[in-house]
Amino acid sequence: MQEVKIQEIVQEAVEIAQKLGASQSEAFCTESRELSVEIRDQEIDTLKISEDTGLGVRILINDRMGFAFTSDLSSRAVKEAIRTAVNNAKKVSPDSNNFLPAPPDGGYKDYQIYDENIEKTPLRQKVEFAQEVERCSRAFDRRVSITESCAYQDASYKVALANSLGIGAFYKGAFCGSYAQVVAQQDGESQSGFGMQFKRNFRGLDPDALGREAAQKAIRMLGAKDISTQRAAVIFDPYIATNFLGIITPALSAESVQKGKSLLGGKLGQEVASPLVNIIDDGTLKEGLLTAPFDGEGVASQKTVLVAGGTLKSYLHNTYTAAKDGVLSTGNGIRNSFKGTPEVGTTNIYIEPGEVSRERLISEVEKGLYITQVMGMHTANPISGDFSVGVSGLWIEKGEFEQPVRGVTIAGNMIDLLRAIDGVANDLTFFVGQGAPTLRVSSMTISG
Amino acid sequence: MLDNKDFDEVLDTALSNGGDFGEIFLERKKVTGISCEANRIERISSGLDVGAGVRVISGGNTYYAYTNDLSLEGLRRVAQKVASAGKKLKGEVIYDMRRPEVRGEQYVEMRPDKVQIDNKVDIVWRANNRARSVDQRIKQVAVGYGDVIQKVFIRNSEGLYVEDERVRTRLVVNSVAVDGGVIQTGYEAAGGFCGFELFAEDFPEELAEKAARRAVSMLYAKNAPTGKMPVVVASEAGGTMVHEACGHGLEADLVQKKLSVYAGKRGEKVASELVTVIDDATLRGKYGSLRYDDEGTPGQKTVLIKDGVLQDYMFDYLRAMNEGRASTGNGRRESYQDRPIPRMTNTYISPGKHDPDTIVKETHRGLLVKKMGGGQVNTTNGDFVFEVAEGYLIENGKVGSLVKGATLTGNGPRVLSIIDMVGNDLGYAIGTCGKDGQGVAVSDAQPTIRIPELVVGGVL
Numbered sequence: 001m002q003e004v005k006i007q008e009i010v011q012e013a014v015e016i017a018q019k020l021g022a023s024q025s026e027a028f029c030t031e032s033r034e035l036s037v038e039i040r041d042q043e044i045d046t047l048k049i050s051e052d053t054g055l056g057v058r059i060l061i062n063d064r065m066g067f068a069f070t071s072d073l074s075s076r077a078v079k080e081a082i083r084t085a086v087n088n089a090k091k092v093s094p095d096s097n098n099f100l101p102a103p104p105d106g107g108y109k110d111y112q113i114y115d116e117n118i119e120k121t122p123l124r125q126k127v128e129f130a131q132e133v134e135r136c137s138r139a140f141d142r143r144v145s146i147t148e149s150c151a152y153q154d155a156s157y158k159v160a161l162a163n164s165l166g167i168g169a170f171y172k173g174a175f176c177g178s179y180a181q182v183v184a185q186q187d188g189e190s191q192s193g194f195g196m197q198f199k200r201n202f203r204g205l206d207p208d209a210l211g212r213e214a215a216q217k218a219i220r221m222l223g224a225k226d227i228s229t230q231r232a233a234v235i236f237d238p239y240i241a242t243n244f245l246g247i248i249t250p251a252l253s254a255e256s257v258q259k260g261k262s263l264l265g266g267k268l269g270q271e272v273a274s275p276l277v278n279i280i281d282d283g284t285l286k287e288g289l290l291t292a293p294f295d296g297e298g299v300a301s302q303k304t305v306l307v308a309g310g311t312l313k314s315y316l317h318n319t320y321t322a323a324k325d326g327v328l329s330t331g332n333g334i335r336n337s338f339k340g341t342p343e344v345g346t347t348n349i350y351i352e353p354g355e356v357s358r359e360r361l362i363s364e365v366e367k368g369l370y371i372t373q374v375m376g377m378h379t380a381n382p383i384s385g386d387f388s389v390g391v392s393g394l395w396i397e398k399g400e401f402e403q404p405v406r407g408v409t410i411a412g413n414m415i416d417l418l419r420a421i422d423g424v425a426n427d428l429t430f431f432v433g434q435g436a437p438t439l440r441v442s443s444m445t446i447s448g
Numbered sequence: 449m450l451d452n453k454d455f456d457e458v459l460d461t462a463l464s465n466g467g468d469f470g471e472i473f474l475e476r477k478k479v480t481g482i483s484c485e486a487n488r489i490e491r492i493s494s495g496l497d498v499g500a501g502v503r504v505i506s507g508g509n510t511y512y513a514y515t516n517d518l519s520l521e522g523l524r525r526v527a528q529k530v531a532s533a534g535k536k537l538k539g540e541v542i543y544d545m546r547r548p549e550v551r552g553e554q555y556v557e558m559r560p561d562k563v564q565i566d567n568k569v570d571i572v573w574r575a576n577n578r579a580r581s582v583d584q585r586i587k588q589v590a591v592g593y594g595d596v597i598q599k600v601f602i603r604n605s606e607g608l609y610v611e612d613e614r615v616r617t618r619l620v621v622n623s624v625a626v627d628g629g630v631i632q633t634g635y636e637a638a639g640g641f642c643g644f645e646l647f648a649e650d651f652p653e654e655l656a657e658k659a660a661r662r663a664v665s666m667l668y669a670k671n672a673p674t675g676k677m678p679v680v681v682a683s684e685a686g687g688t689m690v691h692e693a694c695g696h697g698l699e700a701d702l703v704q705k706k707l708s709v710y711a712g713k714r715g716e717k718v719a720s721e722l723v724t725v726i727d728d729a730t731l732r733g734k735y736g737s738l739r740y741d742d743e744g745t746p747g748q749k750t751v752l753i754k755d756g757v758l759q760d761y762m763f764d765y766l767r768a769m770n771e772g773r774a775s776t777g778n779g780r781r782e783s784y785q786d787r788p789i790p791r792m793t794n795t796y797i798s799p800g801k802h803d804p805d806t807i808v809k810e811t812h813r814g815l816l817v818k819k820m821g822g823g824q825v826n827t828t829n830g831d832f833v834f835e836v837a838e839g840y841l842i843e844n845g846k847v848g849s850l851v852k853g854a855t856l857t858g859n860g861p862r863v864l865s866i867i868d869m870v871g872n873d874l875g876y877a878i879g880t881c882g883k884d885g886q887g888v889a890v891s892d893a894q895p896t897i898r899i900p901e902l903v904v905g906g907v908l
Contacts, residue, residue, distance in 0.1 A: 050515070053517075081495075190709075388905050407859070408903075
């Protein structure tokens with residue numbers, strides 16, 4: 001399928017929708033290609049190649065918004081989807097805040113998110129990349145003996161959007177990455193370790209660093225023991241800190257706030273975290289995996305400071321929630337795919353790095369747990385902010401790693417956790433669209 | 449429309465460079481979703497998703513490609529991609545038409561595509577209104593309705609030919625209760641391998657009321673205790689624990705990769721003799737039921753653990769082929785975009801002999817779990833965790849105060865081997881199980897059971 005094709009499809013869809021009685025209409029079409037190669041014991045375990053296209057249409061009739069999608073792009077199926085969206089619109093509750101954005105005054109910026117080398121690099125080279133990751137993990141320590149998964153992945157995608165207010169926009173992007181989960185064994189015990197990298201260009205990937213990271217994480221957990229219940233300092237490595245950031249992000253959505261489901265509701269201008277904490281959402285971030293010229297409804301991407309010096313500065317908005325609050329959309333109308341409507345979501349969201357090194361944060365701890373793995377993160381409650389998760393990591397005694405620890409839980413509330421942060425390291429690391437540096441909390445309950 | 453001759457031509461193309469096995473999986477899925485929040489029907493979404501995946505297995509390695517382009521040309525193109533990646537091996541297509549006999553059946557009384565959208569919207573309103581009427585402190589209610597009609601067509605190089613239709617319907621209610629600065633939620637979900645008849649009588653109201661009542665009572669729950677203690681899991685709590693503690697570890701892909709603590713233990717005692725674990729796709733109307741799995745193998749009942757002894761694992765075609773045996777009908781995929789992998793269907797611990805009330809009475813001090821939330825397992829070492837959505841202290845054999853914030857951590861084989869009481873009841877819960885980025889509909893169940901020692905994590 002050609003670039004012009006999906007741009008034509010969205011324009012035609014909008015024309016048809018207007019003829020069928022829409023007061024406003026929008027069509028969103030994507031075309032993507034993906035590749036993933038999974039390696040085990042230097043052989044291709046699974047190779048997967050995909051091409052995926054689809055269209056989503058939003059129809060507004062008298063303040064009522066209906067939606068339908070189709071992955072069949074024949075003109076018959078497209079018409080059927082539009083008719084269904086029109087019918088759905090008639091059954092939805094009306095809301096005067098439902099409307100579509102107009103084209104932005106300054107147009108859209110180009111963020112150079114498409115590296116043609118990702119598609120052009122021969123498959124053989126990508127397979128070799130994944131093999132190299134596995135080799136490097138095994139070479140790190142001979143106790144690394146099982147590959148749970150070791151993969152190279154890439155994707156290139158095209159996005160076309162049109163609406164009846166005159167938006168007609170298009171962009172293409174690509175990314176590539178790799179991840180490895182390996183198992184180290186010793187005396188009948190097995191421990192796994194994980195590493196991942198995702199970049200906007202193929203040259204940015206480092207198989208050696210990735211393989212070693214996964215291996216090192218597995219090895220250092222060997223011999224993990226239980227500990228007794230106590231209060232102690234807790235350090236979250238960037239991956240775990242990013243997981244915890246994930247609990248708080250729904251609370252930053254204006255939609256959650258407006259529905260009374262956010263623990264940050266009504267707290268604009270108030271202190272919600274330690275003064276060391278700054279949280280940013282940036283859809284324009286250079287080389288960000290979720291950087292794009294515009295969001296899922298055609299609003300230009302921007303950088304939004306959400307928390308500065310511990311004070312809540314802004315919520316995330318799409319066009320609907322912005323209208324309801326009488327503010328401007330922050331460009332956070334996010335579509336996970338053509339199958340969904342643009343909901344308030346994040347672009348590249350991260351906790352800003354601090355000044356001190358990770359080593360420094362650890363060396364200052366008298367007694368505490370450096371957390372490297374967490375289980376049951378999805379059970380945290382984003383509405384109340386309560387979490388209780390299984391963790392494992394390394395026990396710190398007098399500023400040094402003493403002993404791997406597993407089978408313990410930590411519990412608390414996100415707000416208390418954010419307020420208790422007393423150290424932010426300078427090692428911001430991104431995991432696709434979310435990132436955080438190493439964080440330290442002075443004291444938490446650790447149950448064993 | 450394409451016919452069998454076309455599909456065989458595509459299979460031929462896929463195997464043109466060799467391969468042990470070739471398969472086409474074609475899918476046409478219609479979905480409807482309705483969501484209500486803030487007393488408004490916010491969204492009605494309908495969708496059509498069509499696509500096909502072509503798979504070649506060659507020397508134990510899998511090559512998979514998919515497309516939405518269902519023209520003969522589109523399918524040929526993906527078949528060529530798969531073929532060019534494959535190695536030179538034998539590869540042949542058997543042109544007969546073999547349709548295996550099913551063991552389970554799907555019973556659909558009211559097809560969701562024949563139900564007017566107004567009636568579906570009405571279900572959502574009924575649940576919303578009931579949840580809100582339960583208590584003044586219910587400040588927000590979100591209701592989600594969903595139905596799926598999935599038509600699949602599976603043809604493989606061994607002559608298998610299966611057409612199947614799966615109908616699933618579900619309703620979820622999430623209510624938020626607020627009192628002062630305290631905010632708590634209550635969640636209930638129900639669904640079946642069935643049609644719109646799921647919503648007979650007061651079903652939506654009952655579900656909504658349960659969710660709302662839990663949110664309100666959780667406002668006044670005390671923090672859960674911490675440390676090791678006896679835990680009684682009531683049958684109504686659902687089967688998250690069996691799913692995490694042993695289900696995943698009994699999936700043959702993890703076993704063959706030696707990523708499961710249950711690897712190489714067939715015939716060995718892995719649990720208390722009170723424990724029998726079964727995966728059964730043939731149960732009528734349960735959320736994880738199926739007639740055929742996503743490779744065309746009929747769903748079946750598989751005894752995984754009998755009286756504490758490990759009997760068998762759950763297999764898909766590839767994993768079965770590796771061992772020269774038959775699949776157990778557990779080869780499932782989320783959609784044409786995914787290759788099949790071994791997955792659970794309806795998994796449960798069989799009922800035992802104890803009276804559920806007696807189990808609580810005979811527990812001096814501990815935690816009673818009445819509702820489980822989500823869970824996760826590290827199959828490599830067997831450590832698992834699950835969330836307690838509704839838990840009570842047990843004091844002197846009596847059910848005491850409601851507690852919040854409890855998470856239970858344990859080790860699968862260790863927990864299964866110390867279970868010392870198994871009730872004569874059985875309770876189901878539904879869920880979407882995630883593995884390798886694929887979500888599939890499952891249900892889990894268990895009787896009331898007692899675990900003499902489990903780590904309870906709360907706030908100190």
